[in-house]
Amino acid sequence: MSFWDNLKDKVAGMNASLQTSVSKFKNAEFANGCMAMCALIASADGSISGQEKGKIATLISVNETLKIFPAAELKTKFDFFCDKLTADYDFGRIEAIQAIGKLKSKPDQARAVIQIGIIIGGADGNFDDDEKKAVKAACAAVGIAPSDFDL
Structure with a gap:
């Protein structure tokens, strides 16, 4: 099995697992953390294009795990973190990691x-090195080994 097929299988399993337990996650810290993570992924290459922001906003709106939150609330939080990352990437990154x-x-x-x-x-279809680096930074912030996710 290729790396990509293996990754797709793991992502499908993660999504199913999240959907079964997500209702207990309906709180502001979880919503902030999710949107901070999404903004970090959007800015993983050092900038956020309008097209990239739109794609992630669309993915957020259709993700079953995030449907427990009002879409407008998530968009506001996502835009907040994207704006911070765009204004000053280093400080925005720190703020997102803190969230x-x-x-x-x-x-x-x-x-x-x-x-x-x-x-x-x-x-x-391309979980690139910059995106992996962003996820690893998030892992460090919460004290989870990246190897738990095969990173």
């Missing part, structure tokens, strides 16, 4: 945010 790090004491939610990052990163 994710707030889930460190909630391992199930922290893992779900990491899984969402992997799902969003691989959605275009």
Whole structure:
């Protein structure tokens, strides 16, 4: 089995796992962490294009895991983190990582945010090194080994 086929299988498993337990994650910290993770993936190459932002916004709106939140609320949070990353990438990255790090004491939610990052990163068929680096930084923020996700 190729790396890509293996990744697709794992992403499908992650998505199914998230959907069965996500209702207990309906809180502001989880929503912030998810949108911070999505913004980190969007900016993984150092910038966020309008097209890239639109694609991720679309993925957010159709992701079964995130349907527990109002779409407008998620868009506002996503735009907030994207704006921070666009205005000053380094400080925006720190702020996004801090938002994710707030889930460190909630391992199930922290893992779900990491899984969402992997799902969003691989959605275009190319989970590139920059996206993996962003997910690894998020793993470090919540104290989860990247190897738990084969990164």
